[in-house]
Amino acid sequence: MAKKVAIITGASSGIGLAIAKHLQVEGYTSICWDIKAPTEPGIPFYHCDVSQEASVKAAYAKVKAEHGACTVLINNCGLQFLSPIEDFPTDKWNTLIGVLLTGTFLCSREVFTDMKASKFGRIVNISSIHGKVASPFKAAYVSAKHGVLGLAKVIALEGAEHGITVNSICPGFVDTPLMRNQVKSQMELNNLSEQEVLNKIFLKDQCIKELTSVDQVASLVSYLISPGASNITGEALNMTGGWGMGV
Numbered sequence: 001m002a003k004k005v006a007i008i009t010g011a012s013s014g015i016g017l018a019i020a021k022h023l024q025v026e027g028y029t030s031i032c033w034d035i036k037a038p039t040e041p042g043i044p045f046y047h048c049d050v051s052q053e054a055s056v057k058a059a060y061a062k063v064k065a066e067h068g069a070c071t072v073l074i075n076n077c078g079l080q081f082l083s084p085i086e087d088f089p090t091d092k093w094n095t096l097i098g099v100l101l102t103g104t105f106l107c108s109r110e111v112f113t114d115m116k117a118s119k120f121g122r123i124v125n126i127s128s129i130h131g132k133v134a135s136p137f138k139a140a141y142v143s144a145k146h147g148v149l150g151l152a153k154v155i156a157l158e159g160a161e162h163g164i165t166v167n168s169i170c171p172g173f174v175d176t177p178l179m180r181n182q183v184k185s186q187m188e189l190n191n192l193s194e195q196e197v198l199n200k201i202f203l204k205d206q207c208i209k210e211l212t213s214v215d216q217v218a219s220l221v222s223y224l225i226s227p228g229a230s231n232i233t234g235e236a237l238n239m240t241g242g243w244g245m246g247v
């Protein structure tokens with residue numbers, strides 16, 4: 001029997017790479033869609049800029065011809081930009097909304113028809129706790145991540161009668177190389193130890209003072225696409241060590 005195809009956007013590094021590896025172990029053909037080549041070998045890579053309709057269409061046509069239709073879509077790719085609102089550049093706003101929100105829309109729309117035809121599909125969005133709460137200087141990121149949760153509910157409603165579930169994960173701070181670099185900068189800037197930076201800056205809103213690991217996010221993805229989660233749809237699950245509890 002042909003392996004089920006899981007497309008993971010932004011799987012060249014960080015959280016997406018961990019998800020791709022987990023799903024591969026579980027027997028899926030994991031496919032990476034990204035604008036940069038993977039940092040590790042082993043996951044089939046297709047260049048795709050998720051913010052561009054033509055790029056998404058071309059990448060999916062290629063995946064379908066080479067591996068078959070998509071069963072699982074993980075909308076994970078992303079980027080960040082910080083600025084006070086009065087200086088926030090319009091081009092940065094458009095880029096973040098384009099990748100985080102329009103990209104999630106374009107990729108979900110692209111695979112939806114095939115999921116509907118096969119009467120089965122799983123879409124998981126890696127949103128953020130910033131899909132539910134705000135932090136200063138993150139206007140575009142917070143807006144886009146809130147938008148992803150709304151979009152997921154709409155697709156969940158439209159997909160339900162076709163065996164398609166759509167859920168979102170809302171992590172707090174996840175332990176990635178990028179995150180560790182930010183910790184390092186803050187250590188130098190404020191003359192603090194690593195633990196002080198974590199507790200005073202990054203984990204100040206968490207009651208469990210630990211970063212989420214990429215493997216923990218991947219494990220929740222695995223659960224959400226498993227038969228045990230077939231009655232969960234339209235949900236946004238926090239993975240934050242208690243930050244944003246109850247929202």
Ligand SMILES: NC(=O)c1ccc[n+]([C@@H]2O[C@H](COP(=O)([O-])OP(=O)(O)OC[C@H]3O[C@@H](n4cnc5c(N)ncnc54)[C@H](O)[C@@H]3O)[C@@H](O)[C@H]2O)c1
Pocket residue numbers: 009010011012013014015016033034035036048049050051076077078079099126127128129170171172173174175176178179
């Ligand atoms: N790291 C965290 O602490 C954290 C917390 C909450 C949510 N998230 C979310 O998790 C997701 C993954 O983050 P990460 O920390 O692994 O980041 P990362 O930078 O390691 O990976 C993001 C990937 O997205 C790719 N990408 C960027 N623009 C793209 C585009 N237009 N088309 C296709 N791919 C593109 C990048 O090339 C990169 O490989 C993001 O959506 C992020 O917002 C991360």
